[in-house]
Amino acid sequence: MKKIYISAILSFVGLLSLKAESLTQLEGSFKTGPAIILIAILLTFVLVGIFFRAKDPADYYAAGRKISKVGSGMAIASNWMSAASVLGMAGMMYGFGYNGLAYVVGWTGGYVLLLILMAAQIRKYGKYTAPDFIGDRYYSRDLRIVSAIFTILISFAYCVGQFGGIGLMFKWILGMDYTWAVIIGSSVVLLYTLISGMIGATKNMQIQYVIIVISFLIPTFIMAFKFDYFWLIPQIGYGEAVADIVRGIPAPNLADGAALLNAYGHDFAIVPSPEFAMPWDPSTGTTFFQWMAICFSLMVGTAGLPHVIQRFYVVPKVSDARWSVVWGLFFISLVYWTAPAYSTFGKLLSSNPEVGVLAKDAIVVYTAQLGGVNSLVVGLLAAGAVSAAFSTVSGLLVAGASAFSHDLYVRVINPDSTPKSQLKVARIGTIIMALAVTAVAIMKLGLIAQLVSVAFSMAACTIFPLFLLGIWWSGSNRTGAKAGLFAGILVTTISLTYFIVGLSGGSLPGQTFIAYWLNVWYFAWIGAPLAIIVNIVVSRFSAPTPVEIKKFLAEHVHN
Amino acid sequence: MGTPDSYNFSLFSPRNLHGKKNRNVILSMLLIWAVAVFGFQLLLRIIEKPTPEKALTLFESTWPAMRSGDLTDAGYKTFLNALVLVKGKNSVKPEDQQVISNAISCVTYNNLPEHIHALVTAGIAEMESLKAKLVTAKDQEYLDVKTSIVEKKKTLIDICEPYSGFIPGSLESEIFIGSLNNNYPASFDDNTYARLPAIMKLYLTHNQSVLTDTIFLGFPFHYFYTAVFLLILFIMLCIVYNLLIEWRLEKEGVVES
Numbered sequence: 001m002k003k004i005y006i007s008a009i010l011s012f013v014g015l016l017s018l019k020a021e022s023l024t025q026l027e028g029s030f031k032t033g034p035a036i037i038l039i040a041i042l043l044t045f046v047l048v049g050i051f052f053r054a055k056d057p058a059d060y061y062a063a064g065r066k067i068s069k070v071g072s073g074m075a076i077a078s079n080w081m082s083a084a085s086v087l088g089m090a091g092m093m094y095g096f097g098y099n100g101l102a103y104v105v106g107w108t109g110g111y112v113l114l115l116i117l118m119a120a121q122i123r124k125y126g127k128y129t130a131p132d133f134i135g136d137r138y139y140s141r142d143l144r145i146v147s148a149i150f151t152i153l154i155s156f157a158y159c160v161g162q163f164g165g166i167g168l169m170f171k172w173i174l175g176m177d178y179t180w181a182v183i184i185g186s187s188v189v190l191l192y193t194l195i196s197g198m199i200g201a202t203k204n205m206q207i208q209y210v211i212i213v214i215s216f217l218i219p220t221f222i223m224a225f226k227f228d229y230f231w232l233i234p235q236i237g238y239g240e241a242v243a244d245i246v247r248g249i250p251a252p253n254l255a256d257g258a259a260l261l262n263a264y265g266h267d268f269a270i271v272p273s274p275e276f277a278m279p280w281d282p283s284t285g286t287t288f289f290q291w292m293a294i295c296f297s298l299m300v301g302t303a304g305l306p307h308v309i310q311r312f313y314v315v316p317k318v319s320d321a322r323w324s325v326v327w328g329l330f331f332i333s334l335v336y337w338t339a340p341a342y343s344t345f346g347k348l349l350s351s352n353p354e355v356g357v358l359a360k361d362a363i364v365v366y367t368a369q370l371g372g373v374n375s376l377v378v379g380l381l382a383a384g385a386v387s388a389a390f391s392t393v394s395g396l397l398v399a400g401a402s403a404f405s406h407d408l409y410v411r412v413i414n415p416d417s418t419p420k421s422q423l424k425v426a427r428i429g430t431i432i433m434a435l436a437v438t439a440v441a442i443m444k445l446g447l448i449a450q451l452v453s454v455a456f457s458m459a460a461c462t463i464f465p466l467f468l469l470g471i472w473w474s475g476s477n478r479t480g481a482k483a484g485l486f487a488g489i490l491v492t493t494i495s496l497t498y499f500i501v502g503l504s505g506g507s508l509p510g511q512t513f514i515a516y517w518l519n520v521w522y523f524a525w526i527g528a529p530l531a532i533i534v535n536i537v538v539s540r541f542s543a544p545t546p547v548e549i550k551k552f553l554a555e556h557v558h559n
Numbered sequence: 560m561g562t563p564d565s566y567n568f569s570l571f572s573p574r575n576l577h578g579k580k581n582r583n584v585i586l587s588m589l590l591i592w593a594v595a596v597f598g599f600q601l602l603l604r605i606i607e608k609p610t611p612e613k614a615l616t617l618f619e620s621t622w623p624a625m626r627s628g629d630l631t632d633a634g635y636k637t638f639l640n641a642l643v644l645v646k647g648k649n650s651v652k653p654e655d656q657q658v659i660s661n662a663i664s665c666v667t668y669n670n671l672p673e674h675i676h677a678l679v680t681a682g683i684a685e686m687e688s689l690k691a692k693l694v695t696a697k698d699q700e701y702l703d704v705k706t707s708i709v710e711k712k713k714t715l716i717d718i719c720e721p722y723s724g725f726i727p728g729s730l731e732s733e734i735f736i737g738s739l740n741n742n743y744p745a746s747f748d749d750n751t752y753a754r755l756p757a758i759m760k761l762y763l764t765h766n767q768s769v770l771t772d773t774i775f776l777g778f779p780f781h782y783f784y785t786a787v788f789l790l791i792l793f794i795m796l797c798i799v800y801n802l803l804i805e806w807r808l809e810k811e812g813v814v815e816s
Binding site for chain 2: 095097098101104105108109111112113115116117120124230235236237239240242243246250251252266267269270271272273274275276277278279280281282283284288291292295296299317318319322323325326329330333336337340347350351352353354356357472473474475547550551553554558559
């Protein structure tokens with residue numbers, strides 16, 4: 001039955017793609033081909049979501065623990081590769097050169113921490129959600145409530161960037177106003193998450209991963225071939241283009257006697273631009289400290305993101321939790337090796353003054369357009385970017401809804417609730433969160449990657465220290481955890497307050513100092529270590545951890 | 560149940576031999592990870608030197624003569640070329656672009672013969688009005704206006720070539736013509752140009768070292784290391800960690816629940 005169902009979906013997608021081919025128009029406000037591809041893909045997601053929808057809370061939260069390690073790795077990658085990875089990262093490199101690579105390294109290096117320090121131990125501990133773990137490990141209802149609230153806030157901050165990315169792509173494809181694009185995109189992703197839950201989402205994540213990778217990789221092969229670079233492995237081939245940008249390419253630039261041109265007929269040429277590749281170049285307005293702080297914050301944040309940690313509950317075995325990280329990281333790297341190629345080609349293709357500086361968050365799609373890639377392929381690329389945002393948003397909304405219904409409603413507000421009412425509360429939580437995120441995303445507060453990095457810093461200052469010490473030090477107790485969490489929240493609050501005040505044109509004492517050293521994109525460089533130190537110091541001077549907790553940790557988590 | 564202390568542990572003080580071996584693996588992995596990521600960037604920082612592009616040297620050698628009005632014809636072309644090379648970078652901030660465009664216009668117009676000056680001024684004015692039309696033009700009208708702009712540009716590039724030294728068809732010639740405007744401060748004594756040397760220095764000085772200048776697989780080495788190699792290393796670290804842990808679990812007969 002399933003096979004027939006999936007074949008029907010694939011045939012439908014195929015038919016629509018054929019139809020799209022004849023209708024494609026790259027120029028103009030409404031792009032028919034890409035729109036048809038996008039609609040077909042979204043329809044597929046919804047149908048898969050319905051087919052594999054959650055039937056009870058266990059399915060909704062943790063996919064019934066039925067996911068294999070490769071499947072989970074794909075889901076991790078798909079869940080991870082958001083609009084920030086597919087659109088934002090290349091945009092950062094296009095705009096800030098080498099400093100953009102801090103995002104590439106930060107968003108992959110964190111998986112090493114996650115594997116070595118967390119994955120298997122979290123699975124062994126056997127709790128559904130991050131607040132579940134924190135409440136249980138620190139034997140504290142208060143900590144459960146606060147961590148549930150922060151899980152929601154982190155998911156919220158993460159979702160803002162995603163909804164922005166969805167809005168940008170809907171705007172590009174449908175040719176509509178950004179605000180309406182965000183509203184329509186948000187409605188579709190909400191509908192899909194509500195009817196699918198995590199089990200449907202997990203199935204969809206595997207499909208989404210395939211779409212993201214295919215759509216993201218194909219244009220780079222085409223552009224590398226077209227512009228005479230080593231096209232068989234464009235992830236290596238673009239290196240020569242980076243060196244060309246540093247040295248400059250004179251016009252007319254010839255290959256086999258024919259001039260290389262972008263889609264507008266401009267020469268594939270550039271004046272020497274070492275600032276694109278040289279570290280923390282002064283002209284990009286970035287510094288060595290910022291590179292290190294961003295990289296560190298993203299790495300530590302990766303190991304503290306509730307929706308990422310939550311994925312380790314869905315694998316059947318402890319070893320699956322470990323290997324799913326490896327698979328996940330490999331699948332993620334396929335895209336992360338490719339993203340700099342877009343910024344590189346984007347830099348080259350937009351070097352003519354007629355083209356000018358392109359919008360950073362749409363650089364991936366613009367690059368493919370300027371590179372003369374077939375409009376259907378560009379449409380698929382845009383649809384892939386939407387898929388990336390969808391897969392992440394569905395995971396985030398589920399994590400946020402889980403925190404709301406499982407950790408706040410069931411554990412605190414109404415412990416006698418039935419599974420049916422829990423599911424209802426989870427869905428109401430999802431709707432409220434999606435509406436709030438949509439409202440904030442419309443404001444366009446920053447670049448996608450930057451907006452997402454706020455969530456990472458928040459997670460690094462609050463959730464990460466509790467997990468790290470909770471797993472690796474029996475001496476970390478309730479009082480220490482509360483004090484550490486307070487320190488993390490304090491740093492977060494200071495940074496966010498200064499950011500909001502700065503954004504509204506105001507100024508607080510030390511505004512410039514805080515804006516640089518405690519910047520909202522990377523405040524975890526100080527917040528996370530501070531939270532850990534406070535936790536350790538206070539734990540040492542307060543009532544010890546109950547022996548039952550120590551025994552459980554020693555015998556079940558570290559045995 | 561044992562005594563409360565018998566269950567005490569931390570990453571640094573495990574409870575048993577198995578834990579100690581685990582700790583050693585974890586700390587080794589973390590050390591490699593930290594040195595590979597942050598150690599390399601620190602090394603880059605330590606050995607880097609602010610290195611000027613050739614264009615900055617050329618600019619700085621001609622700027623004093625430009626201010627005093629003693630620039631030779633060759634010096635004028637060198638100066639103009641340096642300005643154009645910065646203007647062509649699409650990382651230049653709009654306010655800095657304006658200063659450079661004005662400087663390009665100033666130096667060009669000041670060195671054009673009277674009749675050519677009038678011709679170019681009229682051409683630039685015409686091009687600006689065409690660009691204004693482009694904003695509202697649609698379909699065929701848009702294409703027609705676009706074609707007119709391209710043709711006008713070509714004409715102006717050809718007219719200016721003997722004085723600018725930019726060969727028609729080159730990227731520099733496009734940047735040059737795109738920078739000309741008729742509303743510029745006419746003398747380099749104007750305050751607007753006081754920032755010019757600092758602007759040129761900002762965009763033409765880069766942090767370079769042997770790690771950035773060495774080419775590996777086509778990449779500047781540091782770029783390859785960060786964008787490609789580190790990701791491979793992360794995956795390798797994860798695989799090695801998993802294999803080590805599983806090998807030890809099997810060797811010690813530990814079955815994970």
